[in-house]
Amino acid sequence: MERSFAQPIDLTCVACGQPFSSDIWLIVDAEERSDLMARIADESIHVVNCPHCGTPHLVEAPLLVHDSAAQTLIFSPQEHRTTAESQEAAQQLGQFLISRIPVAERQPYLATAQVVSSKEELRRVLAGTAVEEDELSLALRALMEAQSADNIRAVAATHAILGTQDALDQLDAYVTQLRQDHHPETAEALAQRVKLLRERPSPALQLIQALLEAASPEERQHILQDRAQELTGNEPAVLEALAEQAQRQQLDAIASDLRVLRTEVLRQLEQSS
Numbered sequence: 595m596e597r598s599f600a601q602p603i604d605l606t607c608v609a610c611g612q613p614f615s616s617d618i619w620l621i622v623d624a625e626e627r628s629d630l631m632a633r634i635a636d637e638s639i640h641v642v643n644c645p646h647c648g649t650p651h652l653v654e655a656p657l658l659v660h661d662s663a664a665q666t667l668i669f670s671p672q673e674h675r676t677t678a679e680s681q682e683a684a685q686q687l688g689q690f691l692i693s694r695i696p697v698a699e700r701q702p703y704l705a706t707a708q709v710v711s712s713k714e715e716l717r718r719v720l721a722g723t724a725v726e727e728d729e730l731s732l733a734l735r736a737l738m739e740a741q742s743a744d745n746i747r748a749v750a751a752t753h754a755i756l757g758t759q760d761a762l763d764q765l766d767a768y769v770t771q772l773r774q775d776h777h778p779e780t781a782e783a784l785a786q787r788v789k790l791l792r793e794r795p796s797p798a799l800q801l802i803q804a805l806l807e808a809a810s811p812e813e814r815q816h817i818l819q820d821r822a823q824e825l826t827g828n829e830p831a832v833l834e835a836l837a838e839q840a841q842r843q844q845l846d847a848i849a850s851d852l853r854v855l856r857t858e859v860l861r862q863l864e865q866s867s
């Protein structure tokens with residue numbers, strides 16, 4: 595079933611005054627419609643020309659962009675709408691998109707769209723030149739991708755924001771919202787993760803967290819040597835998983851830091867054995 599979706603609208607030409615109808619794209623699936631992705635790239639996706647006189651009209655409309663290859667879902671709200679209206683539109687379009695994706699292909703990233711402030715920002719995000727996502731959205735996405743308790747705790751160790759009460763309260767509110775919006779499985783998955791976040795991290799992750807928070811490579815070496823007896827042997831695997839996750843989110847600098855730390859931990863483990 596086609597995932598991209600357009601809605602017909604009626605317009606009156608500002609130049610010649612004649613009425614006409616046009617389809618406005620509200621959901622674009624990158625895999626399906628490279629032609630529409632090109633129109634997003636040149637910011638003409640919501641520009642329609644009068645069929646009578648050719649005058650271009652910019653139509654204000656929301657747009658949800660789905661790229662399954664990049665595992666991204668991005669929402670660009672309609673101009674001049676309140677946050678509540680935009681959230682409602684994002685939910686409706688998101689539900690519509692998910693309803694057209696076979697159950698077996700529904701991935702956790704579909705639960706949270708990255709919200710951009712304009713079509714211009716959307717263009718930049720898709721071109722890979724955008725500013726980073728806000729910290730909590732980024733942490734939330736990593737959290738939903740993590741499948742085991744260890745990985746979830748590992749995400750908490752690398753996303754400090756998840757240790758704050760404010761973030762946990764926001765995630766609780768999001769769980770409630772997901773339940774109200776009839777996404778019981780996603781709500782349950784997130785609720786379980788939030789519960790884990792409220793528990794104390796495992797000793798291995800406390801150590802990884804301390805290492806990541808070290809102010810300098812020298813300090814890191816000191817911590818590693820002082821606390822060598824706390825190493826469980828699981829740390830390199832956890833660090834590799836974190837590095838891969840960072841890479842998927844295009845956080846290459848963080849991924850490379852994590853791999854450096856992984857090498858240091860491996861060396862320490864060899865020395866200790």
Ligand SMILES: [Zn+2]
Nearest residue numbers: 607610644647
């Ligand atoms: Zn016209």
